[in-house]
Amino acid sequence: MSSLAWVLIAGVLGQAPEASYVRRRVDAAACEVPSSKAACLHWEAGPGEVRTLPVQQATGGGADGEMHAAVSRSLATWNEAFAACGQLTFEERAPTGDRRFGYAQDGPNVSSVVFFDRACRDLGQLEGCTPGEDCDLVHDCWDHDDRFLALTLPTYDCAGRLLDSDVVVNGADFTLTTVDAPACQPALDVCLCPGGGTSCVITDVENTLTHELGHVVGLDHIQLAGSTMSPWASPGETDKRVLDPGTRAFVCEVYPADGPVQTCVVPPLDAELGRSVGCGAGTPLLPASLLWWWRRRRPCARRSMR
Amino acid sequence: MVSSPRAPFCLMLLACLIPSQGRASTALDLSVEELTLRAGRVVRARVVGTGARWSAGGRRIVTETRLEVLEALAGEARSRELRVVQPGGAVDGLVQEVIGAAQFSPGEEVVVFLEPAGAGPTSRVVGMALGKFRVLRPDGKAAQVRRDGLERVRVLHPMTHRPQGPERALSLDALRAQIRAAGER
Numbered sequence: 001m002s003s004l005a006w007v008l009i010a011g012v013l014g015q016a017p018e019a020s021y022v023r024r025r026v027d028a029a030a031c032e033v034p035s036s037k038a039a040c041l042h043w044e045a046g047p048g049e050v051r052t053l054p055v056q057q058a059t060g061g062g063a064d065g066e067m068h069a070a071v072s073r074s075l076a077t078w079n080e081a082f083a084a085c086g087q088l089t090f091e092e093r094a095p096t097g098d099r100r101f102g103y104a105q106d107g108p109n110v111s112s113v114v115f116f117d118r119a120c121r122d123l124g125q126l127e128g129c130t131p132g133e134d135c136d137l138v139h140d141c142w143d144h145d146d147r148f149l150a151l152t153l154p155t156y157d158c159a160g161r162l163l164d165s166d167v168v169v170n171g172a173d174f175t176l177t178t179v180d181a182p183a184c185q186p187a188l189d190v191c192l193c194p195g196g197g198t199s200c201v202i203t204d205v206e207n208t209l210t211h212e213l214g215h216v217v218g219l220d221h222i223q224l225a226g227s228t229m230s231p232w233a234s235p236g237e238t239d240k241r242v243l244d245p246g247t248r249a250f251v252c253e254v255y256p257a258d259g260p261v262q263t264c265v266v267p268p269l270d271a272e273l274g275r276s277v278g279c280g281a282g283t284p285l286l287p288a289s290l291l292w293w294w295r296r297r298r299p300c301a302r303r304s305m306r
Numbered sequence: 307m308v309s310s311p312r313a314p315f316c317l318m319l320l321a322c323l324i325p326s327q328g329r330a331s332t333a334l335d336l337s338v339e340e341l342t343l344r345a346g347r348v349v350r351a352r353v354v355g356t357g358a359r360w361s362a363g364g365r366r367i368v369t370e371t372r373l374e375v376l377e378a379l380a381g382e383a384r385s386r387e388l389r390v391v392q393p394g395g396a397v398d399g400l401v402q403e404v405i406g407a408a409q410f411s412p413g414e415e416v417v418v419f420l421e422p423a424g425a426g427p428t429s430r431v432v433g434m435a436l437g438k439f440r441v442l443r444p445d446g447k448a449a450q451v452r453r454d455g456l457e458r459v460r461v462l463h464p465m466t467h468r469p470q471g472p473e474r475a476l477s478l479d480a481l482r483a484q485i486r487a488a489g490e491r
Binding site: 031126133144155156 | 360361362363364365366367368391392393394395396399400401402403404406409422423424426428430433434
């Protein structure tokens with residue numbers, strides 16, 4: 001293995017600290033830029049300015065008072081992190097019966113949280129709409145793939161500036177719960193409460209929303225167990241209700257209370273070597289240097305370098 | 307061949323330590339059989355063009371792709387040209403992105419598993435990016451297929467929910483045989 005490869009591997013290792021995060025970037029193909037120059041998504045805010053992001057829950061779709069309260073707790077969790085060192089704040093508005101989501105071209109835009117408790121595919125032949133396009137708006141049903149629990153739909157420009165970001169939750173194919181414990185009991189390919197119903201944790205709303213709100217503010221998934229932004233949530237999980245250190249670091253570093261919002265200044269590594277990272281997501285050079293020094297001290301390493 | 311007993315351990319350790327690329331969606335995998343059973347139509351086709359527009363409600367961007375049908379692998383291909391609608395796209399400098407949606411490039415040869423999108427002639431891809439294979443034609447070799455839109459999707463085994471390995475190429479003939487076998491069940 002060449003010395004350069006060792007340095008690159010060390011660099012990758014250096015980007016997996018416990019406190020880590022990955023920023024979501026613009027779609028390189030849609031923006032016609034190389035992936036190495038794809039901008040990181042972010043909400044704009046001036047230096048020292050507090051940017052308020054209005055959020056509004058939609059009523060209906062099976063969302064009861066407990067679910068609305070769970071979403072409010074997720075918003076409060078993020079606001080607590082923002083208050084500590086960031087310059088964003090979620091402003092929760094009163095729930096509305098307007099269940100539309102997506103980008104309002106004539107504005108203003110509010111980040112909507114919309115639950116669905118029935119799937120369009122179960123409603124038979126739908127009239128007056130195109131599946132995959134607007135049947136959720138026309139018939140108030142989950143019109144996305146049945147294998148997805150929740151989706152965040154961001155609208156942005158190619159400079160990475162977020163203009164709107166909504167969250168839709170699939171209560172048609174997943175059993176949504178709001179209790180704190182106990183976890184459900186796995187049985188074959190499902191997870192059930194001992195007494196039936198939703199008396200235990202199956203798919204926790206607060207867990208789900210805390211994760212999705214990370215996407216709303218510009219975070220991508222990270223393959224790191226214990227992270228709020230880990231893409232996988234097993235049934236009964238509530239760990240993501242709490243922001244992990246990496247996610248908190250994102251708030252402080254990307255949206256610093258006393259400075260400008262950080263756009264991407266660190267180009268991503270080659271996807272074949274490691275995950276793409278954003279600003280402040282690790283310091284790869286120090287471990288790279290150490291491994292380089294360690295390699296130079298080993299006789300076999302010197303041989304391989306010749 | 308004799309190898310160092312430490313080598314597999316070191317490789318496993320390295321594999322555990324190197325984080326994979328950040329991905330933005332998780333999906334349960336669909337086998338070729340499941341894709342075929344869910345699809346009303348499976349075709350090998352060439353991408354003629356794509357275009358994004360605002361949806362009927364005016365709040366969502368969708369991308370329409372025109373396909374020239376080269377071969378019907380399952381179901382009927384009533385016309386030589388098909389239209390496929392996918393969520394997300396870019397219009398007038400604005401981007402809406404749905405991670406996991408299949409992406410098409412003009413000129414690309416594909417095998418797609420399609421389901422009707424309403425009563426009209428438009429279809430959508432079953433399982434989003436899971437239902438689109440790109441056809442590769444290496445010089446002097448038999449045609450191969452590979453799913454290529456899963457870079458940002460974490461694909462899990464549908465039963466064990468364990469992450470699947472990287473996508474592997476399959477011969478076009480083998481894919482044809484699997485589709486036909488599924489269609490006959």
